Amino acid sequence: MRILHFLTISVAGLFLIGCKSPYLARENRPITYTINAGLPEDTSIVSYYAPFKTAMESEMNRQIGFSERFLNKSRTEPEFLVGNFFADALLEIGKKIDPTVEMSFSTKGGIRSELQQGSVTVGSIFELMPFENTITILEIKGSDLLILADFIASTGGQPIGGFSIMIKDDHLESIRLHGKTIDPEKSYKLVTYDYLANGGDNVKGLSNPLKRINTPILVREGLIEYVEQLTKENKKINTQLDGRIAIIK
Incomplete structure (x- = not known):
């Protein structure tokens, strides 16, 4: 019986080998579809997304x-002006979370657009800060603040709020907070956002905070609320250059 079973399987195998398999690989030929303005609209898709598009455009165009x-x-x-605006707004956002926050810090690369004269809309702020970065408050030692200040100096200045820096030959010449020098042994509170607090943009001085507060507040949401609050107080954005970062020769 075992021999007969073996022969049956062998004959069946030879039969399959001799047959033309319907599962042989076939040549794949690419099909090219031309997408241009001549294609008719799919009305079902348009009608589906149109309400969302209208709502989004309405919100983006809302003047704040x-x-x-x-x-x-x-x-x-x-x-530069939009850097000062951004840093000042960041500082106010931080103070609402913790009134003892004294400084703010951002980078040039984190600010993605300029702000036009005239109407400021929600869309303007999205263009300024399109990322999903969230507000972060750090308590750092004075010695680390000096490292951060030297980083700012070595990169030709970065957006800051609440303190001032003087730079000479790409090195830190001096730093002042409320007109006073920094004590390396004291602690200071600074508001920034998670990307920089995590070491983004090769920032130095923020990697070993004494304390860190992570918030769910998106930076752009904080900026929108900041501008809206100015409007409620009948104020306009009137950012100035004030010498908070100066290069001396």
């Missing part, structure tokens, strides 16, 4: 404030 001047962005200047 007014800027008295054009706030420029610069990669080369140590201090």
